[in-house]
Amino acid sequence: MNAQAKGxxxxxxxxxxxxxxxxxxxxxxxxxxEEFFALLGPSGSGKTTTLRMIAGLDTPDAGVLEVDGxxxxxxxxxxxxxxxxxxxxxxxxxxxxxxxxxxxxxxxRVEKSRIQPQxxxxxxxxRIEHLLHRRPGQLSxxxxxxxxxxxxxxxxxxxxxxxxxxxxxxxxxxxxxxxELKQLQRNLNVTAIYVTHxxxxxxxxxxxxxxxxDGRIMQVGTPDEIFNRPQTISVAAFIGSPPMNLLPATLDGxxxxxxxxxxxxxxxxxxxxxxxxxGVRPSHLRVDTGGIPARLYLTxxxxxxxxxxxxxxxxxxxxxxxxxxxxxxxxxxxxLFDAESIHLFDAESGLRIDND
Amino acid sequence: MNRHQRAAARRTVVLMTVAxxxxxxxxxxxxxxxxxxxxxxxxxxxxxxNVFFAPTGQNYNDALVGGFSIAPSLLTSAIVSTSTxxxxxxxxxxxxxAFARLRLPAKKSLGFYTLxxxxxxxVGLVIPYFLILNRIGWxxxxxxxxxxxxxxxxxxxxxxxxxxxxxxxxxxxxxxxLDKASRLQTLWHIIIPQVRGGIAxxxxxxxLNAWNEFLFAVQLGGNTVRPVTVAMYNFVSVEQTLWAxxxxxxxxxxxxxxxxxxxxxxxxxxxxTVGAVKGGSRR
Ligand SMILES: Nc1ncnc2c1ncn2[C@@H]1O[C@H](COP(=O)(O)OP(=O)(O)OP(=O)(O)O)[C@@H](O)[C@H]1O
Ligand SMILES: [Mg+2]
Numbered sequence: 001m002n003a004q005a006k007g008x009x010x011x012x013x014x015x016x017x018x019x020x021x022x023x024x025x026x027x028x029x030x031x032x033x034e035e036f037f038a039l040l041g042p043s044g045s046g047k048t049t050t051l052r053m054i055a056g057l058d059t060p061d062a063g064v065l066e067v068d069g070x071x072x073x074x075x076x077x078x079x080x081x082x083x084x085x086x087x088x089x090x091x092x093x094x095x096x097x098x099x100x101x102x103x104x105x106x107x108x109r110v111e112k113s114r115i116q117p118q119x120x121x122x123x124x125x126x127r128i129e130h131l132l133h134r135r136p137g138q139l140s141x142x143x144x145x146x147x148x149x150x151x152x153x154x155x156x157x158x159x160x161x162x163x164x165x166x167x168x169x170x171x172x173x174x175x176x177x178x179x180e181l182k183q184l185q186r187n188l189n190v191t192a193i194y195v196t197h198x199x200x201x202x203x204x205x206x207x208x209x210x211x212x213x214d215g216r217i218m219q220v221g222t223p224d225e226i227f228n229r230p231q232t233i234s235v236a237a238f239i240g241s242p243p244m245n246l247l248p249a250t251l252d253g254x255x256x257x258x259x260x261x262x263x264x265x266x267x268x269x270x271x272x273x274x275x276x277x278x279g280v281r282p283s284h285l286r287v288d289t290g291g292i293p294a295r296l297y298l299t300x301x302x303x304x305x306x307x308x309x310x311x312x313x314x315x316x317x318x319x320x321x322x323x324x325x326x327x328x329x330x331x332x333x334x335x336l337f338d339a340e341s342i343h344l345f346d347a348e349s350g351l352r353i354d355n356d
Numbered sequence: 357m358n359r360h361q362r363a364a365a366r367r368t369v370v371l372m373t374v375a376x377x378x379x380x381x382x383x384x385x386x387x388x389x390x391x392x393x394x395x396x397x398x399x400x401x402x403x404x405x406n407v408f409f410a411p412t413g414q415n416y417n418d419a420l421v422g423g424f425s426i427a428p429s430l431l432t433s434a435i436v437s438t439s440t441x442x443x444x445x446x447x448x449x450x451x452x453x454a455f456a457r458l459r460l461p462a463k464k465s466l467g468f469y470t471l472x473x474x475x476x477x478x479v480g481l482v483i484p485y486f487l488i489l490n491r492i493g494w495x496x497x498x499x500x501x502x503x504x505x506x507x508x509x510x511x512x513x514x515x516x517x518x519x520x521x522x523x524x525x526x527x528x529x530x531x532x533x534l535d536k537a538s539r540l541q542t543l544w545h546i547i548i549p550q551v552r553g554g555i556a557x558x559x560x561x562x563x564l565n566a567w568n569e570f571l572f573a574v575q576l577g578g579n580t581v582r583p584v585t586v587a588m589y590n591f592v593s594v595e596q597t598l599w600a601x602x603x604x605x606x607x608x609x610x611x612x613x614x615x616x617x618x619x620x621x622x623x624x625x626x627x628x629t630v631g632a633v634k635g636g637s638r639r
Contacts, residue, residue: 090525155535
């Protein structure tokens with residue numbers, strides 16, 4: 001849009017404790033203007049806390065928050081020019097949809113004559129212009145969610161925060177709204193920070209994302225980077241559905257030994273011999289006569305594919321199978337680990353061992 | 357009719373009978389007052405009582421505009437009750453908001469203080485209040501009476517309002533803050549409209565309590581501030597009791613109570629149950 005794009009958010013060393021519980025520890029983030037940035041992590045990992053800090057609804061115990069180069073760490077929420085969509089939408093039940101959407105403009109002392117056109121425009125953007133006279137209690141969950149969106153965009157804020165906005169919708173509606181949300185953000189040219197525990201949502205929506213775990217950021221990157229190059233075992237164990245298989249192994253030069261079977265890598269990773277963890281996605285495993293024999297324990301039929309639960313020694317692994325094949329539970333299936341598609345992690349530190 | 361229907365019918369009959377009996381106990385004094393207020397003073401004392409008599413409106417006339425007119429006292433009661441109610445609401449709403457939202461150390465003791473004010477026998481407080489008001493020269497003044505009433509109504513009103521305000525999700529306020537609303541604007545635009553029901557309940561209870569109050573009124577009031585509950589006693593003297601006029605005055609004084617009771621029926625029931633339902637969560 002304009003040369004000096006707005007909505008650059010920087011968090012430096014943010015720490016937040018509740019009593020003796022450390023909810024956020026040393027959070028560093030840089031979110032670029034007009035970026036769609038997702039905060040992804042399991043329940044209780046600190047995503048909402050981070051968002052509330054950015055919104056000014058909570059203040060950190062340590063660290064700095066900058067928006068467009070200005071220190072905003074302790075600025076009250078109203079001075080931040082931020083709009084937020086809450087998980088439960090937080091619509092004002094005693095006001096009509098029209099008044100709900102108009103409220104931010106009224107508080108912003110927008111001229112009376114200019115409020116209504118803006119309200120209608122925001123409502124049209126999310127296609128609820130026919131609901132303006134209703135009250136939130138008379139709307140479906142999906143419609144309420146759109147009202148919350150309209151109320152957030154009507155003021156054209158610098159920053160757009162969304163806390164699991166789709167989690168109260170049914171699966172069908174969630175998929176539809178996801179696409180619309182992305183389009184909306186593109187058209188508005190606004191920075192969006194989006195909290196979710198649904199990795200598919202984060203992957204499809206986000207330009208970049210941060211993976212949270214136990215109050216720390218484990219990795220920041222594009223969805224592709226995070227999916228294809230998880231930097232730690234914990235990210236590897238979280239991303240993907242089902243996530244990667246992780247198996248203990250030993251590394252010596254080019255060869256990885258796994259449950260007594262060895263896999264030859266194309267080149268030797270730059271690290272001394274020792275214990276490692278091998279990671280491989282269920283979809284990257286293949287049935288091949290040259291593979292490691294595994295006993296089929298249980299087959300899950302997912303419709304488009306099947307998920308084979310296999311035992312290699314004592315270790316349970318999952319393999320996604322899209323092609324047909326007749327396997328009965330109890331059969332021995334040869335599983336091929338493709339050297340190209342395995343990930344290596346240091347068994348001690350849990351860090352990725354890069355090998356390219 | 358099968359067995360279940362018969363049982364249900366029997367239950368209804370029993371229930372109705374018990375309810376009617378209880379109701380009779382409650383309304384009997386009222387019926388008596390209505391009957392007496394329509395008799396002449398002589399008829400009231402007639403023995404055996406006359407079941408049939410010519411009703412007269414004279415007592416109402418006397419009670420309102422006669423020598424012992426209670427009209428000025430009705431005005432006094434209205435002033436005291438209305439002022440108490442208005443002040444209570446103006447002070448209790450923001451106070452309850454603070455108690456509902458802020459992490460205050462005094463939060464627990466509020467509950468205790470409220471209960472304490474409801475449990476202390478009022479007689480025990482009359483003398484201290486009398487001495488205090490006497491010392492500052494506020495005996496028989498509106499400000500004195502209203503202040504004393506506030507000491508009872510405020511804790512009660514705050515306690516009642518807190519339970520309504522705690523029901524409003526915090527996110528709703530936070531959304532308002534992000535929309536650049538100040539605390540006061542949030543209270544005005546977001547909180548108060550949503551607790552209108554609670555405010556109505558509080559208004560009803562506080563007004564009725566103040567209107568019906570007698571003990572403090574009789575001790576701390578006087579010729580300037582003489583609420584209607586006290587003024588009624590003009591019809592009771594050493595020489596005689598003017599029963600018919602007393603009954604008429606009592607019925608007139610009851611009128612606002614009945615009107616408010618009917619108008620606010622729904623709110624009153626809600627107000628009585630809110631403490632019962634929510635009481636467990638608060639000490
Ligand atoms: N006000 C609070 N007081 C005490 N602990 C809190 C408070 N708010 C959050 N926490 C704790 O901080 C941790 C992080 O909470 P947060 O709400 O940020 O999680 P989240 O990642 O948003 O999880 P979810 O996906 O379940 O919403 C949790 O363990 C939570 O219990
Ligand atoms: Mg959350």
